[in-house]
Amino acid sequence: MVEGNNQNTEEVKKSLNFIEVIVEKDLAEGKNNGKIQTRFPPEPNGYLHIGHAKAICMDFGIAQKYGGVCNLRFDDTNPVKEDVEYVDSIMEDIQWLGYQWGNVYYASDYFQQLWDFAVRLIKDGKAYIDEQSAEEIAKQKGTPTEPGKHSPFRDRPIEESLSLFEKMNTGEIAEGAMVLRAKIDMAASNMHFRDPIIYRVINHPHHRTGTIWKAYPMYDFAHGESDYFEGVTHSICTLEFVVHRPLYDWFIDELKTQRPEDGEYRPHQYEFNRLGLTYTVMSKRKLLQLVQEGLVRGWDDPRMPTICGYRRRGYTPTSIHNFIDKIGYTKYDGTIDVALLEHSIREDLNAKAKRVSAVLDPVKLILTNYPEGQVEMMEAINNPEDESMGSHEIAFSRELFIEREDFMEDAPKKFFRMTPGQEVRLKNAYIVKCTGCKKDENGNISEIYAEYDPATRSGMPESDRKVKGTLHWVSVEHSIPAEVRLYDRLFMVENPGDEKDKDFRELLNPDSLKILTNCRVEKELENVKVLDSFQFQRLGYFNVDPDTTPSKLVFNRTVPLKDSWSKIANK
RNA sequence: UGUCCCAUGGUGUAAUGGUAGCACACCUGAUUUUGGUUCAGCUUGCCUAGGUUCGAAUCCUGGUGGGACAACCA
Numbered sequence: 001m002v003e004g005n006n007q008n009t010e011e012v013k014k015s016l017n018f019i020e021v022i023v024e025k026d027l028a029e030g031k032n033n034g035k036i037q038t039r040f041p042p043e044p045n046g047y048l049h050i051g052h053a054k055a056i057c058m059d060f061g062i063a064q065k066y067g068g069v070c071n072l073r074f075d076d077t078n079p080v081k082e083d084v085e086y087v088d089s090i091m092e093d094i095q096w097l098g099y100q101w102g103n104v105y106y107a108s109d110y111f112q113q114l115w116d117f118a119v120r121l122i123k124d125g126k127a128y129i130d131e132q133s134a135e136e137i138a139k140q141k142g143t144p145t146e147p148g149k150h151s152p153f154r155d156r157p158i159e160e161s162l163s164l165f166e167k168m169n170t171g172e173i174a175e176g177a178m179v180l181r182a183k184i185d186m187a188a189s190n191m192h193f194r195d196p197i198i199y200r201v202i203n204h205p206h207h208r209t210g211t212i213w214k215a216y217p218m219y220d221f222a223h224g225e226s227d228y229f230e231g232v233t234h235s236i237c238t239l240e241f242v243v244h245r246p247l248y249d250w251f252i253d254e255l256k257t258q259r260p261e262d263g264e265y266r267p268h269q270y271e272f273n274r275l276g277l278t279y280t281v282m283s284k285r286k287l288l289q290l291v292q293e294g295l296v297r298g299w300d301d302p303r304m305p306t307i308c309g310y311r312r313r314g315y316t317p318t319s320i321h322n323f324i325d326k327i328g329y330t331k332y333d334g335t336i337d338v339a340l341l342e343h344s345i346r347e348d349l350n351a352k353a354k355r356v357s358a359v360l361d362p363v364k365l366i367l368t369n370y371p372e373g374q375v376e377m378m379e380a381i382n383n384p385e386d387e388s389m390g391s392h393e394i395a396f397s398r399e400l401f402i403e404r405e406d407f408m409e410d411a412p413k414k415f416f417r418m419t420p421g422q423e424v425r426l427k428n429a430y431i432v433k434c435t436g437c438k439k440d441e442n443g444n445i446s447e448i449y450a451e452y453d454p455a456t457r458s459g460m461p462e463s464d465r466k467v468k469g470t471l472h473w474v475s476v477e478h479s480i481p482a483e484v485r486l487y488d489r490l491f492m493v494e495n496p497g498d499e500k501d502k503d504f505r506e507l508l509n510p511d512s513l514k515i516l517t518n519c520r521v522e523k524e525l526e527n528v529k530v531l532d533s534f535q536f537q538r539l540g541y542f543n544v545d546p547d548t549t550p551s552k553l554v555f556n557r558t559v560p561l562k563d564s565w566s567k568i569a570n571k
Numbered sequence: 572u573g574u575c576c577c578a579u580g581g582u583g584u585a586a587u588g589g590u591a592g593c594a595c596a597c598c599u600g601a602u603u604u605u606g607g608u609u610c611a612g613c614u615u616g617c618c619u620a621g622g623u624u625c626g627a628a629u630c631c632u633g634g635u636g637g638g639a640c641a642a643c644c645a
Contacts, residue, residue: 015584015585015586041645042645043644043645045644045645075645077644077645078644078645080644081644081645133643134642134643137643138641138642141641142641143573143641144573144574144640144641145572145573145574145641146572146573146641147573148641175643176643178643179643188574189573189574189575189640190574190575190640191574191640191641192640192641194641197642197643199643200643201643202643216643218642218643218644218645219644219645220645222645223645239576239577239638239639240638240639240640240645241639241645242575242576242639242640243574243575243576243639243640244640245575246575271576273577278582284645285644326583326584326594326595327583327584327594328583328584328585329584330577330583330584331576331577332576332577332578332583332584332637332638333576333577333637333638333639334582334583334584335582335583336582336583336595337581337582337583337595337596339582339595339596340582340583340594340595340596342595343594343595343596344595346607346608350607350608351608355605381604384603384604384605384607384608385608385609414606416606417606425604426604427604427605428604429604431604458604463604464604467604468606469606470603470604470605470606471605472605535605535607536605537605537607538605538606538607539605540607561605561606561607561608562606562607562608563606563607
């Protein structure tokens with residue numbers, strides 16, 4: 001490279017994803033008068049999951065980056081599946097991720113306009129009422145390799161279709177008795193062009209419009225038109241809608257013939273790849289099944305890949321953003337290793353989380369040469385990554401708890417922790433040497449004995465002595481009980497992507513939740529707030545669960561420290 | 572015997588006709604009062620066969636492989 005080009009090389013140039021490239025090109029060409037408008041269009045039939053987070057970051061991110069607006073639109077065209085409960089949770093999760101929509105719209109806001117458009121299509125001879133059963137229609141549709149056949153109702157008089165369409169909406173027509181179909185091409189290679197159904201009868205109250213409507217538009221008919229009514233310029237969705245795009249464009253063409261005043265304006269659909277994560281499922285249908293069958297504790301169970309599940313588990317909005325940023329947007333359907341998600345939250349929490357002491361599986365350690373009744377306050381750094389977070393004090397005494405797995409009577413060479421004759425450091429306190437242990441009748445360790453070296457208190461010159469291991473501990477007298485919930489990353493024991501037809505429930509890991517009730521934590525944690533995150537020394541990152549009551553502290557493990565996972569998980 | 576989309580280390584993603592780079596994962600070493608963090612380093616890749624070109628991951632053609640489409644779901 002030529003000298004003097006340092007400026008460019010110093011800048012961290014982040015490449016654009018392919019949608020951003022399109023947007024920048026549209027902007028450069030002055031399309032839609034330079035307007036950028038997107039929308040996030042969930043159906044309110046379930047809670048948002050991490051895959052939606054990817055779409056949210058795209059839809060809101062594009063608007064934010066290019067000075068446009070992103071609206072929230074509930075795609076509520078099927079009252080049977082939808083509920084206000086979901087509307088509320090969706091709004092909460094989007095805001096938790098840090099985004100704010102321009103407006104909240106509902107597809108149901110456009111029911112009248114859609115109806116009028118459908119009537120016009122009938123009048124133009126481009127739609128007709130079909131009275132066949134679902135089975136008959138499916139049969140005539142053909143297959144991807146064989147053309148379909150015309151419905152016997154395809155060429156019925158326009159007036160007849162018009163009056164039947166009216167009846168579809170008055171309650172006179174039973175569900176399934178008739179549908180409105182667009183008249184396009186039964187031989188089209190794209191199945192969606194084979195006279196798609198655009199209206200059907202549903203006798204179920206709608207969560208917003210009640211019982212006003214009986215005839216409801218289908219997705220393909222409602223989506224593009226809703227985009228159009230709102231002024232969406234870039235309608236971004238996932239790859240499975242690629243085959244719908246020609247139909248999306250077809251309806252918009254039809255709409256535009258009646259709206260010359262809109263000029264060049266037209267929404268375009270673009271598609272990116274869905275997010276697949278190892279060891280979990282992402283489809284709303286399956287997540288709903290987990291909830292309904294009681295296989296998890298709810299939509300916000302920390303094992304769920306839902307946004308609220310991750311929130312409860314202790315994931316931060318920042319970590320989710322960083323994760324989405326890392327995985328990118330392409331047209332290739334891959335599966336992302338959950339390790340990348342875990343890395344993102346460790347990265348964030350490492351910088352932010354306060355370090356505190358806890359013992360998950362306590363065993364008593366008695367310092368035989370430490371004066372009975374003596375208590376010393378030890379200084380504990382709150383976060384070695386961030387000096388400004390300061391420090392707090394932790395009480396030290398003759399009787400302590402340490403982690404059961406930190407002691408071994410006959411230890412292999414590589415064991416750096418407590419074993420008879422070996423010196424270890426008690427973090428923030430003294431170097432101690434194990435002298436032995438006591439066992440109960442079953443051979444289980446009940447007490448461990450050690451002698452401390454008074455000259456090695458942290459901060460004193462002797463404390464510089466090299467010892468291999470450093471243990472976390474809490475004082476028996478000065479610690480408080482807590483409950484800890486360990487959630488395994490391997491929610492599914494196999495990656496469900498590998499097992500095509502297998503019932504995913506068979507893959508559920510029965511040990512995906514482990515509840516530890518004997519844990520002890522330092523007093524510092526007495527007045528912590530719900531969802532606050534901590535690093536329990538060497539045990540990983542934890543947060544305070546919303547289930548916590550004044551009498552019982554409950555922690556969720558967000559994610560273990562990097563290497564200790566297998567050691568702890570295998571226990 | 573269809574239409575459409577896709578193919579870069581183990582995983583995900585850059586490079587848009589000019590030295591295949593980044594992150595995760597893995598492994599090694601150094602530092603460390605967390606077996607964490609940090610730092611340094613190592614290993615691993617353009618599906619295939621042709622064509623265009625001085626030059627192809629990139630453009631073209633044929634293969635191969637994967638995915639989507641046959642809901643009165645979205």
